[in-house]
Amino acid sequence: MTRRLVALILAIPVVCVAQQWHPPTEVKKLANGLVVVVSEDHSAPTIGICVTYGIGFRLEPVGRTGFAHLFEHMMFEGTPVSPKGVFDQVTESGGGFINGDTRYDYTEYIESASSAALDPLLWLEADRMKTLDFSAKNLENQRNVVEEEVRVNVMNQPYGLFYAIDLPGKAYDTYPNAHNFYGDFKDLDAANIQDVQSFYEQYYAPNNAVLAVVGDVKTDEVFEKAQKYFGAIPQRKVPPKPPLTEKPQTSERRATQQDKLATLPALGIGYRMPPKTPHDSVIAAVTGELLHNGEASRLYQSLVKEKQVATEVQGGVNWPLGTFLEYSGPTLMTSFIIYPANLKGNDVIAAYDSAVDSLAKTGPKPEELERVRSKMRSDWYDQLEIPVSRASALAHAALLDGDPMRVYSVPDELNEVTPEDVRAFAAKYLVKTNRTIIDRVPAAQPATPDSNGGKQ
Amino acid sequence: MKATRIVMSILLLASFAQAQKEHALPKDLPPYGPVAPLKAPEVKSLQLDNGLTVWLVARGGFPKVAIMLAIRGGLAADPKERPGLAELLAKSVTQGTKTRNARQIAEQFQAAGGDLSARATQDSIFVSTSVLADKFNTVLPVLADVVTEASFPDTEVAIAKNNVANSLRSREAEPGFLAGRALAKVLFGDHPYSVIAPTQTSIEQTTPDELRREFARRFQPKQAVLVVVGSFDAAQAESALRDAFQTWRAQGSASVGETSKPTINLARAVYLVPRTGSVQTTLRVGAPGPFRQAADYEASEIATAIYGGMFGSRLVLNIREDKGYTYSPFAALRTYREAGFFATQADVRNAVTGATLNEINYELNRMATIRPSDTEMTQAKRYIVGNEAIGLQSGGGLAGELAGLWVDGLPPDEIARESEEIGKSTAADVTAAARKYLPASHTAVIAVGEQKVVQEELEPFGLEIKPVP
Numbered sequence: 009m010t011r012r013l014v015a016l017i018l019a020i021p022v023v024c025v026a027q028q029w030h031p032p033t034e035v036k037k038l039a040n041g042l043v044v045v046v047s048e049d050h051s052a053p054t055i056g057i058c059v060t061y062g063i064g065f066r067l068e069p070v071g072r073t074g075f076a077h078l079f080e081h082m083m084f085e086g087t088p089v090s091p092k093g094v095f096d097q098v099t100e101s102g103g104g105f106i107n108g109d110t111r112y113d114y115t116e117y118i119e120s121a122s123s124a125a126l127d128p129l130l131w132l133e134a135d136r137m138k139t140l141d142f143s144a145k146n147l148e149n150q151r152n153v154v155e156e157e158v159r160v161n162v163m164n165q166p167y168g169l170f171y172a173i174d175l176p177g178k179a180y181d182t183y184p185n186a187h188n189f190y191g192d193f194k195d196l197d198a199a200n201i202q203d204v205q206s207f208y209e210q211y212y213a214p215n216n217a218v219l220a221v222v223g224d225v226k227t228d229e230v231f232e233k234a235q236k237y238f239g240a241i242p243q244r245k246v247p248p249k250p251p252l253t254e255k256p257q258t259s260e261r262r263a264t265q266q267d268k269l270a271t272l273p274a275l276g277i278g279y280r281m282p283p284k285t286p287h288d289s290v291i292a293a294v295t296g297e298l299l300h301n302g303e304a305s306r307l308y309q310s311l312v313k314e315k316q317v318a319t320e321v322q323g324g325v326n327w328p329l330g331t332f333l334e335y336s337g338p339t340l341m342t343s344f345i346i347y348p349a350n351l352k353g354n355d356v357i358a359a360y361d362s363a364v365d366s367l368a369k370t371g372p373k374p375e376e377l378e379r380v381r382s383k384m385r386s387d388w389y390d391q392l393e394i395p396v397s398r399a400s401a402l403a404h405a406a407l408l409d410g411d412p413m414r415v416y417s418v419p420d421e422l423n424e425v426t427p428e429d430v431r432a433f434a435a436k437y438l439v440k441t442n443r444t445i446i447d448r449v450p451a452a453q454p455a456t457p458d459s460n461g462g463k464q
Numbered sequence: 465m466k467a468t469r470i471v472m473s474i475l476l477l478a479s480f481a482q483a484q485k486e487h488a489l490p491k492d493l494p495p496y497g498p499v500a501p502l503k504a505p506e507v508k509s510l511q512l513d514n515g516l517t518v519w520l521v522a523r524g525g526f527p528k529v530a531i532m533l534a535i536r537g538g539l540a541a542d543p544k545e546r547p548g549l550a551e552l553l554a555k556s557v558t559q560g561t562k563t564r565n566a567r568q569i570a571e572q573f574q575a576a577g578g579d580l581s582a583r584a585t586q587d588s589i590f591v592s593t594s595v596l597a598d599k600f601n602t603v604l605p606v607l608a609d610v611v612t613e614a615s616f617p618d619t620e621v622a623i624a625k626n627n628v629a630n631s632l633r634s635r636e637a638e639p640g641f642l643a644g645r646a647l648a649k650v651l652f653g654d655h656p657y658s659v660i661a662p663t664q665t666s667i668e669q670t671t672p673d674e675l676r677r678e679f680a681r682r683f684q685p686k687q688a689v690l691v692v693v694g695s696f697d698a699a700q701a702e703s704a705l706r707d708a709f710q711t712w713r714a715q716g717s718a719s720v721g722e723t724s725k726p727t728i729n730l731a732r733a734v735y736l737v738p739r740t741g742s743v744q745t746t747l748r749v750g751a752p753g754p755f756r757q758a759a760d761y762e763a764s765e766i767a768t769a770i771y772g773g774m775f776g777s778r779l780v781l782n783i784r785e786d787k788g789y790t791y792s793p794f795a796a797l798r799t800y801r802e803a804g805f806f807a808t809q810a811d812v813r814n815a816v817t818g819a820t821l822n823e824i825n826y827e828l829n830r831m832a833t834i835r836p837s838d839t840e841m842t843q844a845k846r847y848i849v850g851n852e853a854i855g856l857q858s859g860g861g862l863a864g865e866l867a868g869l870w871v872d873g874l875p876p877d878e879i880a881r882e883s884e885e886i887g888k889s890t891a892a893d894v895t896a897a898a899r900k901y902l903p904a905s906h907t908a909v910i911a912v913g914e915q916k917v918v919q920e921e922l923e924p925f926g927l928e929i930k931p932v933p
Binding site: 029031049051052053054089090092093094096097098100101102103104105106120121122123124125126127128131132135148149150151152153154155156157159160163164165166268269270271272302303304309312313316319320346348349375378379380382383385386387389390392393394395396 | 489490491492493494495496497498523524525526527528558566567570571573574575576577578579580594595596599623626627630631633634636637638639740741742743744746774775776781784785786787788789790791792811812813839842843846847849850851853854856857858859860
């Protein structure tokens with residue numbers, strides 16, 4: 009059974025029609041539905057492997073917030089034949105490292121290593137696609153580890169990722185898009201080993217996965233090995249994807265939060281993006297980058313340099329949890345702005361609005377758009393240069409866009425975006441009624457020497 | 465011109481069979497395959513008449529060029545009364561020249577696909593970008609203009625001072641920053657390496673003239689290396705680089721001197737940085753270590769990996785994978801040009817602060833007293849050498865590694881030499897290094913968190929609990 013992989017060309021090497029050079033890359037689908045992508049690159053005797061499953065935060069069960077990520081940790085806790093610790097040891101002894109990432113629409117498992125480690129690593133990835141060591145003891149251990157992860161990244165940090173967790177929570181109304189993906193502790197505490205087993209059985213099937221291998225390998229051999237190690241894993245029925253759509257937003261949403269740890273106030277601003285289509289997603293990306301990416305960006309120039317109402321600006325489409333292609337449901341264009349303590353949030357929002365409104369009114373100049381395209385193309389190549397990052401990008405595009413080769417057509421797609429596309433996009437979507445703002449201010453505290461803050 | 469081969473230690477593969485036996489790996493697990501010969505990046509080294517060192521690596525792949533210019537003279541070269549000035553210098557050096565304003569510079573780099581950024585470290589300032597190969601020639605004159613003619617306009621310096629001041633306030637809200645700053649102070653005392661960031665006073669007092677003076681003292685061709693890695697024709701690139709940089713001349717006579725070697729007299733204690741509202745204690749355990757040219761540097765790297773540097777290390781298996789005290793335990797051997805130190809980190813929930821320090825001390829002492837197994841040695845050696853190779857996969861990664869070597873006074877060959885030394889190190893070498901550097905009695909403890917928690921949790925260790933000097 010195939011889900012979200014409809015556009016794949018089966019068992020035929022994909023011919024490059026793009027203008028831009030890209031490394032040789034081929035894709036096949038095994039009989040059990042596993043999509044295999046191989047990109048041969050002999051510039052170093054290393055490999056990058058990515059196995060991505062089509063399950064992320066959005067579809068974790070109600071009452072089990074944070075579970076998709078907790079489950080990701082359980083994928084490293086061993087199988088009946090390969091106990092906990094073996095995968096780490098084999099990867100590190102193979103000159104590499106191993107990791108996993110959970111995002112809204114996918115969960116990826118990556119290894120970067122010497123090319124000599126190809127066989128044992130593929131074998132181990134296949135092994136954990138067959139079954140896991142569903143150990144309650146290991147679940148208890150990883151529950152503790154994950155709760156420390158939430159403490160170190162959220163609860164004990166200024167701002168606490170509010171622009172990534174609270175902002176979508178306010179901007180959306182339905183559970184899949186709005187809930188706290190890192191997990192409420194009561195939900196993490198409630199997770200049991202039956203949850204782990206049933207989540208695995210539902211979603212961790214070969215027909216819901218993509219394997220990408222990049223680096224110092226021979227393409228045909230990787231396809232043979234993929235068949236040898238993964239081919240016999242039976243496909244399973246994966247639950248149909250529920251609707252993820254939201255009722256349209258009709259008015260601006262605002263909230264103010266107190267931050268016990270931050271010393272400077274900050275704004276999170278999120279605009280709902282339109283449903284992902286090949287055309288709109290690229291225009292959205294260009295608009296997001298033109299506003300946020302680098303010192304020449306509009307928001308940096310306007311807020312940090314000209315008006316000096318902000319000290320830091322970051323953001324973009326689907327930021328910070330992936331690139332502008334790595335989503336397949338509702339997503340925001342997010343701005344995270346730290347501003348001086350002597351200003352009010354509304355002062356900063358007024359300056360922000362004037363930058364956004366001017367884009368919606370007159371659009372970018374052609375030379376400005378050309379510069380932004382160059383920057384995006386350049387950043388895109390940086391991502392593809394590193395084998396394990398390329399493996400991730402290929403696997404995610406296969407899963408989310410139905411075609412791994414999309415990653416190579418992005419530079420050409422950028423060239424098709426016109427100044428009027430960007431203007432019209434900004435005028436339609438970057439409007440107040442389509443956005444949510446959280447003003448996060450330092451909680452009132454006993455006076456400290458620095459509490460006056462702000463500009464000197 | 466010098467061709468450098470970067471060769472990996474690949475002979476370690478043979479010992480995997482033994483590892484399999486020891487750890488009862490799955491019986492059907494296929495063995496590692498044959499090792500493909502490594503294509504060594506060739507570094508072409510040249511020196512311009514003005515003394516600028518240029519290292520070029522031409523290679524194929526995506527149409528990108530990574531550029532990194534490193535100059536000697538970072539935070540450790542700052543005037544004593546202006547701690548952290550190098551950070552302001554880095555922040556403002558890209559903000560205007562005699563003929564280009566900040567916005568023009570930013571836009572010219574953006575047009576080539578890059579961002580021009582500068583950052584200060586202890587020993588140097590790195591100015592770097594990564595651009596599209598077909599736009600490479602367009603940014604060279606701009607980069608040369610910035611590093612030879614930066615003008616530090618008063619308005620731009622005022623903005624930079626403001627932003628660095630605010631950034632410092634922001635960072636001071638982060639436990640990791642507070643811990644890192646405390647550790648540097650505890651390890652290095654009054655030595656310049658004790659400074660990792662400016663102070664509000666030093667930022668406020670810095671003038672544009674001071675920045676211009678420090679720029680002239682540091683940004684000199686003899687004190688700089690230009691590393692260029694990417695998809696280009698070496699001869700054409702060389703000619704373009706000469707055109708852009710050969711007229712660079714030092715302004716004035718002052719230059720950057722040597723940084724003294726720090727003498728570390730670590731006062732064993734718990735240094736408490738109180739932080740109200742903390743739900744974790746941010747622990748850092750530090751000790752003096754070898755600097756990069758020391759004979760036992762490689763053995764110390766292996767010891768660090770086995771103790772706490774790998775995911776499969778003793779410390780991570782203990783306090784994360786067994787006890788679940790922390791998400792992020794990690795140990796590293798870090799080096800500056802004239803110093804080295806070990807740092808163990810773990811952010812742990814308040815209730816297990818003492819229990820975690822107990823395990824860290826246990827693992828430090830175990831490393832210093834119990835010889836690593838063959839499996840541990842194999843894993844650590846291959847991990848270190850393999851991850852070095854992974855770090856060099858990207859043009860930016862290779863440029864950064866090479867520039868860092870130059871700053872430390874080392875040639876490009878060092879990458880290969882270090883790999884060979886790693887390969888040759890024995891378990892006895894590693895134990896000797898661990899015994900010399902890692903015993904818990906050699907360490908100082910930094911604890912950022914709730915004052916009452918830290919005092920109660922760490923009281924049983926019998927160490928003085930005191931503020932950072």
